[in-house]
Amino acid sequence: MSSTELVLDPPATSDPALRPVTAVPDVGRADTAGPPVAEPVRSVFPNLLRSEWAKLRTVRSTYWSLAAAFAAMVGLGAIISATQTGSHTGSFDPVSISLSGVLLAQLAIGVLGVLLVTSEYSTGMIRSTFIAAPQRREVIASKAAIFGLVAFVVGTVASFITFFVGQSMLGSRGVSLGAAGALRSVIGVGLYLGLLGVFAVGLGTIIRNGAGAIAALFGLLLVLPAVLQALPTSLRDSIDKFLPGNAGQAIFHTVNDTTSLSPWLGIAVFAIYAAASLGIGLILVRRRDA
Numbered sequence: 312m313s314s315t316e317l318v319l320d321p322p323a324t325s326d327p328a329l330r331p332v333t334a335v336p337d338v339g340r341a342d343t344a345g346p347p348v349a350e351p352v353r354s355v356f357p358n359l360l361r362s363e364w365a366k367l368r369t370v371r372s373t374y375w376s377l378a379a380a381f382a383a384m385v386g387l388g389a390i391i392s393a394t395q396t397g398s399h400t401g402s403f404d405p406v407s408i409s410l411s412g413v414l415l416a417q418l419a420i421g422v423l424g425v426l427l428v429t430s431e432y433s434t435g436m437i438r439s440t441f442i443a444a445p446q447r448r449e450v451i452a453s454k455a456a457i458f459g460l461v462a463f464v465v466g467t468v469a470s471f472i473t474f475f476v477g478q479s480m481l482g483s484r485g486v487s488l489g490a491a492g493a494l495r496s497v498i499g500v501g502l503y504l505g506l507l508g509v510f511a512v513g514l515g516t517i518i519r520n521g522a523g524a525i526a527a528l529f530g531l532l533l534v535l536p537a538v539l540q541a542l543p544t545s546l547r548d549s550i551d552k553f554l555p556g557n558a559g560q561a562i563f564h565t566v567n568d569t570t571s572l573s574p575w576l577g578i579a580v581f582a583i584y585a586a587a588s589l590g591i592g593l594i595l596v597r598r599r600d601a
Contacts, residue, residue, distance in 0.1 A: 355446055363450075367427070367457055367458065372423070377419070380416040380466075383415040383418075384412035384470070385469055385472055385473045387414075388409050388474075389473065391409075391477075392477035392478070407566070410497070413466075417504065417532065420466070420504050421532070422525055424458055424510070424511025424512045425514060425515040425524040428451070428516050428519070429518070432520075450596075454512050463508075467497075469500075470497045474493070491565065492565035497563070499563045499578060506559060506578070507559070514592075515592075516592030516596055531556070535554055536551060548570045552570060560577070562575070562578040
C-alpha cells in the first residue's frame, strides 16, 4: 500500500465503546406526545372557610362578644317583659316585647363583624393573609359567610331562650310558640343578626378602620333613625321604614303596623343592604393595596 493511500473505513475494533454510533430512526413507534394537559383548578373556598373558622374560634374577643350578645338578648328581653305585665291601651305585641333584647345584642354582633376585618388591617396581618391566599375576594367572602352563620346560630338559640323566658314573665298575656307569627319572629331574629354580621363585615372591608366602621354602623342603625324624627311625619314614615335596622327588624313584629314594612319584605330589604355592603367591599379589596 502506498503511503499516500487514504483509509476511508474506520478500523475494525472489538471494543464497543470505540465503535461509531449511528442514529437509527425509531419508525416502529408512533409519537404519542401531545399538548400538555392542564390540571383541574380546585376551589380554595372550602380551605378559606376552614381558615376563617379557625381564626374566629381561637380569638378570645369572639367569645366575649358573642356572650355579651347572648346575655343582652336574654337579660334585656326578660327585664322588659317583666315590666309589661300591666294593662295596655294600644296594640300589644308580646312576641316582639320578649325579643326586644335584640336591639342591644345587635351592637355586639355588629362590632365583632367589623373588627373581624379591621383588626387584620390595623395589625398588618391582612398582608400575610393575602400572601397566603391571593384570592382577596374569596378571603373576604369566607369571613362574611363564617361570621354570618355563627351570628345566625347564636342569635337563633338566644332567640328561642328569650322567647320562652319573656312569655313566662308576661304571664297571662304571653303566647305560645304556635301563635300567629311567633315562630317566624323567633327564627327571624337569627336571620336578622346573621345578615347584620355580613353587613358589618362589608362595612369593615369598605372603611378598613375599626373606629370609623363602628361609627358608620351605629350611625346607620341608631343615629339616622333619630335624625329622621325631625322631618315631617309623612316624609319621615316614608323613609324610616326603609332604613337598614328598621327594615330588618320588621321580621320579628307580629302586629300590623302601617309605618313599617311587612316582615318578609323588610328582611329582604335588609338582605339587599347586606349584599350591597359586601359587594362594594369585594370590589374595593381588589382595587386597593392591603
